[in-house]
Amino acid sequence: MVGTNVKLLTLTGSESLEESLEYCREIVEDAEYPTVRRWRATGGKVLGHFQVYFPEELAHAAGMLPVKLRGAQVECREADSHFGSYLCAIIRSSLEVVLTDRLKLDMFVTHPICDVARNLAGIWARNCPEPAQILYLPQNPNSRHSLDYLTEEYRRVLDDIEEIVGRTVSDDDLRSSIAVFNENRQLLRELYAIKRDTPWLLPVHEAYILVALGGLIQRDEHNEVLRRLIPLIRDRDSRKQDKLRVVFEGGFCEQPPLDLLREIAHFCYVVDDDLLIGLRWILEDVDREGTPLKNLADAYLNKSSYSPVQHDLRKPKEKMLLARIREAEAEAAIVSAAKMCEPGLDEQVPYSEALDEEGIPYFLTEFEERMTSFDHLQIQLETFVENVVFAAPGADGAGLQLVIPEGVS
Amino acid sequence: MTVATPSPIVGRGARDGADLFRDWYGDLTQASARGEKAAYAFVMGSMVELLRSFDMNVVFPEINSLQTAVRRVSDEYLSEAEDHGFSPDVCGYVKADYALQLRGGEHPMGRIPQPSVAVLTNACNTYLKWGEIWERMYDVPMITVDVPGTRGAGMKPSARGFERDRLYVEQQLREAIEVLEEVTGRPFDIDRCRDVMRLTNEMNRDWRRVLELNRNSPAVYDAMMDGTVYLGVANALRGTEQGAAYFKDLVEELEYKVEAGIGVLPAVDNGSKREQRLIFVGVPCYPIFRRFSELFSEWGGVFVSSTYTWFASGGLDVNFDYDLERPIESLAEGLLLGVQRAVDAMLFHDTALLEAIDEFDADGVVYHPIKSCRTVSTGLADSRRQVLDNRDVLCLYIESDMMDKRVVSEAQLKNRIDAFFEGLDSRALRRASAAAGGAS
Numbered sequence: 030m031v032g033t034n035v036k037l038l039t040l041t042g043s044e045s046l047e048e049s050l051e052y053c054r055e056i057v058e059d060a061e062y063p064t065v066r067r068w069r070a071t072g073g074k075v076l077g078h079f080q081v082y083f084p085e086e087l088a089h090a091a092g093m094l095p096v097k098l099r100g101a102q103v104e105c106r107e108a109d110s111h112f113g114s115y116l117c118a119i120i121r122s123s124l125e126v127v128l129t130d131r132l133k134l135d136m137f138v139t140h141p142i143c144d145v146a147r148n149l150a151g152i153w154a155r156n157c158p159e160p161a162q163i164l165y166l167p168q169n170p171n172s173r174h175s176l177d178y179l180t181e182e183y184r185r186v187l188d189d190i191e192e193i194v195g196r197t198v199s200d201d202d203l204r205s206s207i208a209v210f211n212e213n214r215q216l217l218r219e220l221y222a223i224k225r226d227t228p229w230l231l232p233v234h235e236a237y238i239l240v241a242l243g244g245l246i247q248r249d250e251h252n253e254v255l256r257r258l259i260p261l262i263r264d265r266d267s268r269k270q271d272k273l274r275v276v277f278e279g280g281f282c283e284q285p286p287l288d289l290l291r292e293i294a295h296f297c298y299v300v301d302d303d304l305l306i307g308l309r310w311i312l313e314d315v316d317r318e319g320t321p322l323k324n325l326a327d328a329y330l331n332k333s334s335y336s337p338v339q340h341d342l343r344k345p346k347e348k349m350l351l352a353r354i355r356e357a358e359a360e361a362a363i364v365s366a367a368k369m370c371e372p373g374l375d376e377q378v379p380y381s382e383a384l385d386e387e388g389i390p391y392f393l394t395e396f397e398e399r400m401t402s403f404d405h406l407q408i409q410l411e412t413f414v415e416n417v418v419f420a421a422p423g424a425d426g427a428g429l430q431l432v433i434p435e436g437v438s
Numbered sequence: 439m440t441v442a443t444p445s446p447i448v449g450r451g452a453r454d455g456a457d458l459f460r461d462w463y464g465d466l467t468q469a470s471a472r473g474e475k476a477a478y479a480f481v482m483g484s485m486v487e488l489l490r491s492f493d494m495n496v497v498f499p500e501i502n503s504l505q506t507a508v509r510r511v512s513d514e515y516l517s518e519a520e521d522h523g524f525s526p527d528v529c530g531y532v533k534a535d536y537a538l539q540l541r542g543g544e545h546p547m548g549r550i551p552q553p554s555v556a557v558l559t560n561a562c563n564t565y566l567k568w569g570e571i572w573e574r575m576y577d578v579p580m581i582t583v584d585v586p587g588t589r590g591a592g593m594k595p596s597a598r599g600f601e602r603d604r605l606y607v608e609q610q611l612r613e614a615i616e617v618l619e620e621v622t623g624r625p626f627d628i629d630r631c632r633d634v635m636r637l638t639n640e641m642n643r644d645w646r647r648v649l650e651l652n653r654n655s656p657a658v659y660d661a662m663m664d665g666t667v668y669l670g671v672a673n674a675l676r677g678t679e680q681g682a683a684y685f686k687d688l689v690e691e692l693e694y695k696v697e698a699g700i701g702v703l704p705a706v707d708n709g710s711k712r713e714q715r716l717i718f719v720g721v722p723c724y725p726i727f728r729r730f731s732e733l734f735s736e737w738g739g740v741f742v743s744s745t746y747t748w749f750a751s752g753g754l755d756v757n758f759d760y761d762l763e764r765p766i767e768s769l770a771e772g773l774l775l776g777v778q779r780a781v782d783a784m785l786f787h788d789t790a791l792l793e794a795i796d797e798f799d800a801d802g803v804v805y806h807p808i809k810s811c812r813t814v815s816t817g818l819a820d821s822r823r824q825v826l827d828n829r830d831v832l833c834l835y836i837e838s839d840m841m842d843k844r845v846v847s848e849a850q851l852k853n854r855i856d857a858f859f860e861g862l863d864s865r866a867l868r869r870a871s872a873a874a875g876g877a878s
Contacts, residue, residue: 113818171582371564
C-alpha cells in the first residue's frame with residue numbers, strides 16, 4: 030500500500046500564516062494539479078469524484094488519493110465540443126482537465142446529484158481510459174431500507190476500488206481512515222466556528238482555500254496543515270469591522286471564482302455557507318465501532334448537512350437555510366446559483382419566499398466559475414449592503430436581484 | 439411497390455388516440471368539478487398499477503405541460519412562473535405546471551384536479567424538485583421510490599446485485615402502499631392490482647410490436663409525430679381496458695399497412711421516392727410541433743425510430759411481463775427494469791443507437807437537445823461523435839426547446855435541416871454514381 034502519509038505539499042511548517050495561505054491558494058488554483066502529480070510520481074493511484082459528496086474514506090483506506098473534481102479555471106478547448114448549450118460550466122472544465130492530461134485518474138465516480146452530473150459516467154466512458162461509474166446515493170433517505178441499500182452500494186464501490194489497487198481493504202483499514210476523516214471534520218468545524226464567531230479573522234475566500242485544499246491531498250496531511258494554521262488564525266491581528274453578517278448559499282457544486290468570494294469579503298462577513306459542502310457533509314464523528322461501511326452510510330443519511338441535490342423530507346431546504354442563518358446569527362443572505370444549474374436555480378424560488386416571509390434581506394445572484402469581471406457585482410452588492418445597513422428599522426427584507434448578464438467573462 | 443387499398447383502419451390509431459386523450463382530459467375535468475383529487479405521477483416509473491388498484495385519478499403533469507406547448511399557450515404559463523421567480527433556464531414543464539397550479543388547474547384541455555399525493559422516482563432529478571413544489575403548495579404526501587440505475591456504461595449487475603436493487607425497490611413499494619392506504623382510506627386490493635398489471639402486460643407486448651413494425655420499409659408511422667400520440671395513450675391509459683384495446687387495434691392497423699405497403703409519405707407510397715429513414719434522439723419541439731415535423735417530411739424524411747419512445751414509454755419497451763403470481767415482487771422488478779431502461783436510453787444510449795441504426799436501416803440521426811431537459815440533452819453532443827465514428831450515417835444536431843418558443847427559431851432550424859437533407863441527397867447521388875461506375 031502506498032503510504033497515505035506521503036507529503037504532497039512543500040510547506041516546511043516554518044512559514045507565516047500569510048505565506049501558508051498564499052501557498053495553499055496557488056495549489057488550489059493550479060489547474061495542473063501539482064499535488065496529484067506528486068502523488069502519482071510515488072506510484073499512487075487516484076480516484077476522482079465529481080461533486081457533491083463521496084465517502085472518501087473508501088479510497089483513503091485502499092491507499093488511493095481521493096480528488097474532488099470541482100471544475101477549474103481553464104479554457105475548454107477540448108471539452109466544449111462534447112457538450113451542447115444550456116449546460117453548466119463545471120462539467121466542461123472537469124472533463125477538460127482530464128482530456129488534456131492535466132489530471133490523470135485511475136477511477137472516476139459521479140453521482141445522481143443532477144441530470145447533468147449523472148450523464149458524466151457515459152461521457153467519461155466514451156472518452157477517458159479510466160473506469161467511470163455512478164455511485165447511486167439514495168434519493169429516498171426517508172425509507173426504512175435506505176441504510177441497508179447504501180451500505181451495500183458502498184460495498185460495491187469498495188469492491189471496484191479493491192480491484193484497482195489489487196488488494197483487500199479490511200474493516201480496520203476503514204476504521205483508521207474514519208479516524209483521520211473524523212479529525213478532519215472536527216478541524217473544518219473549528220475553521221467554520223472561527224468564521225462564525227470571529228469572522229474578521231478568517232474571510233470567506235481564505236476559509237475556502239483551506240477547505241478546498243482537502244480535496245487535493247490526503248487528509249492526514251490536510252489535518253497537519255489545519256492543526257498548525259488554526260491557532261495562527263486565532264492569533265491573527267485583525268480588527269473587527271462594521272460589516273454585514275451574511276450566509277452564502279449556492280456553492281454546493283460549481284464553485285464561484287475565488288475573486289468573487291474576495292469581492293464579497295470586501296463588504297460582508299460570510300459567517301456560514303455551503304461552499305464545498307460535500308467535504309463538510311457529515312456533521313458529526315462517524316462511529317468507529319461496529320461495521321464501518323454501515324456507519325459511513327448512516328452518517329451520510331442521518332448525520333449530515335443539506336443541499337439542493339439531496340431529497341430528504343426531513344430537510345426542507347428553505348427551512349434548513351433559515352436555520353443556517355439563525356445559527357450563524359447572520360443578518361442577511363446571498364442566495365446564489367451557478368448559471369444553468371437546475372437544482373440551484375429551482376431552489377432560489379422557495380429560498381426567496383421563505384426569506385421574504387421571515388423579513389430577512391437577501392441578495393439574489395447567479396455566477397459562473399469562469400467569470401472574470403465583477404464590476405456589476407461589486408456595485409450591486411455594495412448597494413445591497415448599504416440598503417440593509419442604513420435602511421430604516423422595520424424595513425422588510427425584499428431581495429435585490431442581480432443576474433450576471435449574458436456574455437460576462 | 440404496392441399501392442395501398444384504402445381501408446377504414448388506416449389512420450385509426452391517430453383518430454382514436456386523439457379521442458381517447460380528449461376523453462381522458464374530460465374525465466379529469468369532471469373529477470375536478472366533483473372536488474376529487476388525484477395522484478400526480480410521472481411517465482418514467484409512474485407506478486400506475488398501484489395507483490389504479492386504489493381507483494385513484496392519475497394526473498401526468500409532464501403531459502399537461504407539453505400539451506400547453508402543443509396548444510401554443512405555454513409561453514403564458516412560463517411567463518407566469520417566471521414572474522414568481524423561476525429562472526428562464528430551468529425545466530419548462532415544471533414552470534408550466536407551477537403556473538397551472540396557480541391557476542387552479544386551468545388547462546387548455548380541461549381542468550386538472552389538485553394532488554392528494556405525489557408519486558415519483560429518481561428517473562429524472564427534476565421530478566424530485568417538482569414534487570417538492572407540490573409538497574410546499576399543498577402539504578401532500580410525497581412518495582419517492584429510489585430506483586438504482588445502471589452504474590456505468592456496459593456495467594451489468596451481478597445476479598446478487600440485481601436482486602439487491604430489486605429488493606430495495608420492492609421494500610419501498612411496500613412502504614408506498616402503506617401511504618396510499620392512508621391517503622385513500624382503503625386497503626390495498628392485490629387482485630385489483632393483478633388486473634391492472636395484466637392489462638399493462640398486454641400493452642407491453644403490443645407496444646414492442648408497434649416499435650418493431652417500423653423496421654419495415656416504407657415506415658408505417660412517424661416515430662416522432664405519431665409516436666408521441668401513441669406515447670400519450672401508453673402513459674395516460676396504462677393498465678386500463680381502453681389502453682389495451684387501443685394498442686391491440688394499433689398493431690392491427692400497422693400490420694395491415696405493412697402488408698399493404700402503405701408508408702407515412704404519399705410519395706413513398708407511390709414509389710416515386712425512397713424515404714429518408716431517420717432516428718430521432720431527444721424530445722420533440724412542441725411549440726412548433728407540426729411544423730417541426732414538416733421540416734423533415736417535406737424532404738422525404740421519416741422518423742423510423744425515436745429514443746423518446748424508449749425512455750418516455752414508462753418501460754413498456756422492455757421485454758418483461760409482470761408475474762401475476764407474485765405481483766409486488768414483480769412490480770418492483772418491472773419498475774427497476776423500466777426505469778433503468780429509460781435512464782439508459784438517455785445516459786448510455788450510444789450502443790442501443792448503433793444497433794437501431796442497423797436494425798432500422800437508418801440513413802441519418804437527428805439529435806435534438808433542449809434547454810428544458812438536461813437528462814436527455816447533456817450527453818447528446820458527445821454521443822453524436824461516437825455514432826459518427828462507428829456508422830456511415832449523417833447526423834444533425836439542432837438545439838431548441840420542448841416548451842419555450844423564445845429559444846425556437848424556425849428559420850435557423852430550417853436552414854440546418856435543409857442542409858442536412860442536401861447532404862443526404864448528395865450522398866445518395868454519390869453512392870448511386872459509384873455503384874453505376876462499379877457496374878460498368
